[in-house]
Amino acid sequence: MSLPQPPARAAEFGRDALIVCDNLVRIYQTGSIEVQALQGLDLLVNAGEMIAVVGASGSGKSTLLSILAGIDAPTAGRARVGDADLLAMSRSDRVRYRRHTVGFVRQQTASNLIPYLTSREVIEMPMVAARRPARERRARADELLAALDVGDCADRRPGQMSGGQQQRVAIAVAMANQPRVLFADEPTGELDTTTSAGVFEALRHVNREFGVTVVVVTHDPGVSGQVERTVAIRDGRTSSEVLRRTETSSNGDTHVIAEEYAVMDRAGRVQIPREYREALDLTRRVRLALEADHVTIHPDPS
């Protein structure tokens, strides 16, 4: 059998992606204890995508988001968002990046807003920092309040709004300076199911309406099940991805098809799920065979 020929020179990893994490490492040092929160994580996100990031507690989700949002700095590897190289940014580049390129929504509704400012005032704040003229600030705040369905909250302070309304205003604040990417870390974590669905719909709306790329960390399977791509992180690495697409059958019914993929790192390593390993008693040594369009893995007969 003749094998397909590899391309003459491999293109740069993620050349066309908006977000690129290549072998990303983040080590926290507390006294003599070292924690490897990210252990060589690879991730690509295209412009305009909306993805969910899931994983057990401590798997590295918040660390990843903090790095991509320019809040934390990686220890090694490569992280790029648009033209911004997150390992090589100066302090002033970082301020500009956080002000213009990305927006961030946190889990705690209270920490996204300021108790003594009205929604309109807090949405205008990032635009004041970016020195936008008053008329433009007002028009953008009105546009966002309407798009997020909180027009009636323009003159209210956080204490006068529900949790769901506060998170919608928080999304408006994050969108104020027209960022390319919106990061949300468990944005529905403090909300009940119905309110969560509304906030998640608001994220989908800004993704569609304003074309902003959205990366949302969530524990909620109801939330992760509604995006086209869910990336799972395990032990500081991307372990699997679920891709979803909608198909219409001949009688006009639509249904969502979800397919799970294992993620292969750049050295070619793939993690085989435990249930597969146990089902076929795959242990230390397996036999690989290259077929015309796939690879098979067999248990070691000996």
Ligand SMILES: Nc1ncnc2c1ncn2[C@@H]1O[C@H](COP(=O)(O)OP(=O)(O)OP(=O)(O)O)[C@@H](O)[C@H]1O
């Ligand atoms: N500032 C820090 N100093 C020391 N260790 C940290 C720090 N931040 C995170 N860690 C550790 O890094 C690992 C990854 O943490 P991270 O918060 O990214 O996980 P997570 O997946 O977001 O968890 P959760 O779902 O519980 O929020 C954990 O072992 C955590 O204890």
